[in-house]
Amino acid sequence: xxxxxxxxxxxxxxxxxxxxxxxxxxxxxxxxxxxxxxxxxxxxxxxxxxxxxxxxxxxxxxxxxxxxxxxxxxxxxxxxxxxxxxxxxxxxxxxxxxxxxxxxxxxxxxxx
Amino acid sequence: xxxxxxxxxxxxxxxxxxxxxxxxxxxxxxxxxxxxxxxxxxxxxxxxxxxxxxxxxxxxxxxxxxxxxxxxxxxxxxxxxxxxxxxxxxxxxxxxxxxxxxxxxxxxxxxxxx
Numbered sequence: 326x327x328x329x330x331x332x333x334x335x336x337x338x339x340x341x342x343x344x345x346x347x348x349x350x351x352x353x354x355x356x357x358x359x360x361x362x363x364x365x366x367x368x369x370x371x372x373x374x375x376x377x378x379x380x381x382x383x384x385x386x387x388x389x390x391x392x393x394x395x396x397x398x399x400x401x402x403x404x405x406x407x408x409x410x411x412x413x414x415x416x417x418x419x420x421x422x423x424x425x426x427x428x429x430x431x432x433x434x435x436x437x
Numbered sequence: 438x439x440x441x442x443x444x445x446x447x448x449x450x451x452x453x454x455x456x457x458x459x460x461x462x463x464x465x466x467x468x469x470x471x472x473x474x475x476x477x478x479x480x481x482x483x484x485x486x487x488x489x490x491x492x493x494x495x496x497x498x499x500x501x502x503x504x505x506x507x508x509x510x511x512x513x514x515x516x517x518x519x520x521x522x523x524x525x526x527x528x529x530x531x532x533x534x535x536x537x538x539x540x541x542x543x544x545x546x547x548x549x550x551x
Binding site for chain 1: 441443470472478479480481482485493495496528530539540541542543544545547
């Protein structure tokens with residue numbers, strides 16, 4: 326059973342399009358992170374959200390943490406080929422083990 | 438990823454051989470996680486180490502796998518008598534004691550067992 330479900334699993338879009346990636350769970354998380362991983366490299370931390378309803382922006386990327394801290398979304402505006410990569414969400418369950426759990430990821434390809 | 442070093446980046450072993458994967462954490466970080474990643478799967482936690490101490494090894498197979506983080510030197514993930522199913526990318530991530538949610542990953546070691 327996957328604690329964090331990410332959708333969609335794959336996404337192939339044209340440059341300039343907008344997209345949203347989702348990370349859902351039935352568990353409450355004390356914090357949730359988003360990473361981007363490029364082929365042959367390790368994941369790179371993009372953002373950490375800790376407060377229910379929190380919204381963080383990183384240039385064209387907007388991250389939202391659900392009010393109940395069970396889900397999160399990543400929205401990319403005007404996608405560029407450089408956004409191509411595997412997007413992973415990860416979180417620490419509130420009141421549970423301190424070990425982060427990861428979703429399977431969304432593989433994004435942005436075509437020029 | 439800056440600062441977390443892993444070597445080798447690629448490792449080829451034949452079945453039955455030993456694999457040793459090294460991880461040097463970022464400066465000032467005394468905690469590391471090791472993860473395994475298979476294609477189209479998320480990162481799977483293996484072990485949590487503090488210098489000279491294993492905090493949690495619940496994700497690591499009981500047989501053939503071991504990990505250490507000595508007072509001096511890198512953290513080592515050791516796989517004895519490798520099998521083809523051990524082929525995967527292995528990542529370590531380091532963090533400060535009170536900031537587990539802010540972990541920094543190394544570039545990984547890709548292990549291929551022939």
